Structures are given as structure tokens and as C-alpha cells.
Amino acid sequence: MRCTRGVVAAVLLAVALTGCASVPSGGRVVTGRPAEPAEQVDDPYVRLIPVSPRPEWSPTQLVAGFLAASASFDDGHKVAREYLTGAASSWNPGPRPPVAVFADRPRLEIVAQTATQATVKASGSRLGSIGADGQYTADPKAAEVTFDVVKTAQGPWRIAGLPGDPNNGLILTKSDVDRAFRTVNLYFFAPDGGTLVPNGIFLPLVNRQNLPGQLVRALLAGPTSWLGPAVDSAFPRGTRLRGLRIEDDTAVVDLSVEARSGDVDRMSAQLSWTLRQLSEITRWKLEIAGDTATPHRYGSVQPVRAWDGNAPDGPAVPDQPAYVLGSSGRLSRLAGDQPQPVLPQAAQVVRPAVSGDYKEVAGLSPAGDRVLLRDLAGNSGFRTVLKRHGAGTRFTAPSFDRSGALWTVETGKERSWLWVRPRGGPAFRVSDWGLSGREVVAFRLARDGVRAAVIVKADGRAQLRLGRIVRDQGSSGLEAGAFLAVSSELVDAIDLAWRDYGTLAVLGRKGNDTRVLPYLIPVGGGAISSLGVGALGVPKTIAAAPGAPVLIGTKDEGPGQVCRQRAPHDLISEWICPVPGSDPMYPR
Numbered sequence: 001m002r003c004t005r006g007v008v009a010a011v012l013l014a015v016a017l018t019g020c021a022s023v024p025s026g027g028r029v030v031t032g033r034p035a036e037p038a039e040q041v042d043d044p045y046v047r048l049i050p051v052s053p054r055p056e057w058s059p060t061q062l063v064a065g066f067l068a069a070s071a072s073f074d075d076g077h078k079v080a081r082e083y084l085t086g087a088a089s090s091w092n093p094g095p096r097p098p099v100a101v102f103a104d105r106p107r108l109e110i111v112a113q114t115a116t117q118a119t120v121k122a123s124g125s126r127l128g129s130i131g132a133d134g135q136y137t138a139d140p141k142a143a144e145v146t147f148d149v150v151k152t153a154q155g156p157w158r159i160a161g162l163p164g165d166p167n168n169g170l171i172l173t174k175s176d177v178d179r180a181f182r183t184v185n186l187y188f189f190a191p192d193g194g195t196l197v198p199n200g201i202f203l204p205l206v207n208r209q210n211l212p213g214q215l216v217r218a219l220l221a222g223p224t225s226w227l228g229p230a231v232d233s234a235f236p237r238g239t240r241l242r243g244l245r246i247e248d249d250t251a252v253v254d255l256s257v258e259a260r261s262g263d264v265d266r267m268s269a270q271l272s273w274t275l276r277q278l279s280e281i282t283r284w285k286l287e288i289a290g291d292t293a294t295p296h297r298y299g300s301v302q303p304v305r306a307w308d309g310n311a312p313d314g315p316a317v318p319d320q321p322a323y324v325l326g327s328s329g330r331l332s333r334l335a336g337d338q339p340q341p342v343l344p345q346a347a348q349v350v351r352p353a354v355s356g357d358y359k360e361v362a363g364l365s366p367a368g369d370r371v372l373l374r375d376l377a378g379n380s381g382f383r384t385v386l387k388r389h390g391a392g393t394r395f396t397a398p399s400f401d402r403s404g405a406l407w408t409v410e411t412g413k414e415r416s417w418l419w420v421r422p423r424g425g426p427a428f429r430v431s432d433w434g435l436s437g438r439e440v441v442a443f444r445l446a447r448d449g450v451r452a453a454v455i456v457k458a459d460g461r462a463q464l465r466l467g468r469i470v471r472d473q474g475s476s477g478l479e480a481g482a483f484l485a486v487s488s489e490l491v492d493a494i495d496l497a498w499r500d501y502g503t504l505a506v507l508g509r510k511g512n513d514t515r516v517l518p519y520l521i522p523v524g525g526g527a528i529s530s531l532g533v534g535a536l537g538v539p540k541t542i543a544a545a546p547g548a549p550v551l552i553g554t555k556d557e558g559p560g561q562v563c564r565q566r567a568p569h570d571l572i573s574e575w576i577c578p579v580p581g582s583d584p585m586y587p588r
Contacts, residue, residue: 121146186215215275215278226484236259254290286302323342324562414437462494466486507539507542562577
């Protein structure tokens, strides 16, 4: 039984006010912003005007109106509660409710009805869920729930029974989420104690005036259940936000007395990086129980774009150098578009990686069955540090972390192992590896050392996922798992690199495209962006670094070439391929 004209008009009003949405089915819910780190989240807010129930509505119209009104967070869902009676009246989603995300409005039909009671079934395509902590988890599947509807003594129908627990949250569409939520980053410390790690969450937006306080309260609540085991917060347990006021362009953040036992510098770093997402705030001041708290590094009033030493991508590297395998097979450093060899002879490796301190270079044997390593300076040749342990397996392109440890995945069909080789020590296998039963195409550790992006074969296609690295302090124990889907829009992805702390550069095909092309994909929610225009040959590998041009190694019938955009900071600038060679990379 379909909704009739009255409730359709109400739903159409909501659609007219929400604007367009571009949410990939089966992947992460996104907000439609460009593929950049999550900043400037206080963009214009479009308010939904919820419609109260009408006395002539049927049971299905009533349920349709309730689902539409639930997408408005005004006044604590005051209008949506008008649809409820009896036990259902205790429904209270709260300021950060759990949400079941559907592709579209569920289909409604009456499965049982008497003169005074009815059961309405809502069925549809469920994309995933947003937890009370803001963490989105993709879980596409068909789903159905039921609503118990009764006729009140006054005559109109009302909802007396909600699906499951009456406080179990909301059922929203992807368009509702695009309108009513913002993807924001909260920042927590990596185990090294100095690097901040972004924790992307979906935060319901009631109005722009409340957003600064919402952000700080979410930060004080701690990381999501997904990232929590891998990071730390400087805020002492029980710290609350007493108040937040804006004075011109300065935010005054007043924390509860519990914060007095915390490290003011570290708390300030977390707050600065979180508040910098608000365009109207350029400075801020920290108070604890009404008293000014002054960090050692800055005055009592801090610039919001301070604490760059805690940046997730690490210290900025001006004119970040790139390396390629030149046409002669020698590892070369790019000077402009000219490869300058840095090794005295042909490298005899593929997929090279240079450590961030420029001391070591690693690579794979041409067959991909060995990981090779040598000093970047000196005349010693490559030595094998890791051989494959399974028949028919190969290694993914190796990469270094900030400590100089080397990471790679050994993979075959439907199996894989993650290997780490600490500098100066033997390689070891990570015992707690969440993709052990999958084939892994690519593995790249973020510069914060906590998050890892992978391309993994699952359900007959290459999927992009994001996982966490949990480090067991005081031992070599590691956990690499909890891999979540990032996007389902790309198929046949073949390579990836971290462009910056919030964005991946990926080679893959989108939808029904026949060619592999480069894309920028935000890891915390946002619109996928095509990168560049023009001919690229056959892309094979991709390299990226903060503030540096994205480089693509191509191979057609002739020699390999390394391509870049003519204007690297223009997303639609044309590709040019002036460098003979292959396998571009940036030091890590």
C-alpha cells in the first residue's frame, strides 16, 4: 500500500529543502564535499521543516510522515514525537542517536489491520549504520522492520510500537544523512605521544550556532569504538564542557575542573586541530573551571592553526622529492622532470620505497617473491630481508613508517600475511591480521602510523578499506584489523597512496568505465573526485604526498613513462608524461 497524496506532499517538502545528495550505494555515506581533509565543516545548513500528523492519514501515511519528521533534529525531535502514543512515547533518540541508513524511503505496506489496530511493515535497502559515537559502518543488505499503529480515543492513528527498543535511534535515508549530518574530524594522539590522528565521525547538525559546542563535546567523549584501541586522549576522565562562547573571531572553551590534572599543551593541540574546521574561528582561549589555562608554547589566546608539530602528516617537507626507476632501471631522484640517478647501477628491483630519513631503499624482486633492502648511500648492493613463505604468493609494494620499519603484505588467492621489518632487526609476521583470508592488492600505512588503507579482493571485486594499527606497548605485538569499507564506487582498483591525512589517491575504474583512471577519495566521508584530464596510457602505479603532485607510472606498448598534471594543484589540469621510467614514489 503506497502513501497517498497528502503525505507525499509532506515528503516532497522535505526533499525540496534538502538539496542534492550523492551517496554511493553500499559504501560509506558521504556529504558531497570535495576530496580534501575535513575542514570548513560549517558550510550552509539547510533546515528541514517537519510536518505534524494529520487526522485523515492512514496507518501507512502516518508511518511515512513519522520517518520524514525523524530527519529533523529541531527541538529534540519534538514534531516526530507527535506521531507516537503509549509506550512509544518514551522514544528519545538524544543528540547523537544511532542511525540505520537506508538507500531510500522504505516501502510501506499493511500486513495486519482491524478497526483499531494495524501493523505496518517497512522494507528497503539498508546501506549501513551510524553508531552513537558517530562511526559509520557499511553493511548493505535487505532489511525490514514493523510499526504497531493504533487508533486513539480521539480518532486519529498513532504509532504505539516502534521497531525494537523504543530508544534505538532513527531510520534515515542517505539523503537525510547528507542534509542533517556533517563529517568532521576529532583528533587524538598516536602511541608516539606527539602525532595527532584524525577520527572521522558523522555529527548531526542542529544549527550552526551549536556546532562548536557539539564538536568539543564529541572530542571530550573520546574516540569511536573503531579507533579507540589505537589512540589516546589528553583529556582526563570525566572532563566536560562547561561552556563555549564566541567573542568576535575567538572561541572561549571552558572545561570542567577535571581538566586541571591534564597536560594543557596536549589538550590544546587536540582542541586546536578540531576547532580549525570552523571557518568563523581564527583564535581560541582555554579556560578550566573559569580560569585561563595557558600552554607553554603559546599565549593565553592561541591561533586556531597552531600546533603544526602535531600534524597527522608529520612535519611539512618543502619541495618534497620524488623517486622513479629510470629508463635504465636505476633508482633516480626527480629534479624537475629530469631523473638523476642515485644508485651506481641498475636497481634490479620494482616498486621501490625510500625511507623518510633517506637512509634506506627497499623494493621487490621482479617476480615479487622477495623483499630487498640496501643503504641509499654507499656501494653495498641489495640484500634479501624477506622471502615468500607460501607457494604462489607475492608481496605488495613495500613502504616505510616514520621509525624506519618496513611494511608489506604477502598475498595469494584468499590468503595473506602482514609482515613488518623493524630497522636493524628481523622481519616478523603480524599475528593479529584482519585480512588473513583475503587477497590483498595494495597496503599503505598512513603517515600517522595508526591507519592503514588497503585494496582487498572480496565478493569478486577489489574493495577499498581502512583499518587500524593497534600497538602493544612494551612488546612487538601488533594488531592490524577492523577494516571498514571506504567506498563502493570504484571497481578493479589496482593501486593507492596517501595524498594527505584525509585523502587517498587511487587508481581504479568507476561504475561502468572501461579504463583505469586516477581518483581522490576522502577516507572520512566526502565526494570522490576525478583527477586530471587527457590521455594517460595504461596507468599501473600511483604516488602522492602532502602538497606534492600526484604521479602516475604508466606502461603502454613502448617504454614506461611517469605522468603528472601540468598544473598540479588544479584537479582538472591535463596530464603530461615527460619522464621516462616507472614506479614513482615519495619517501616515507
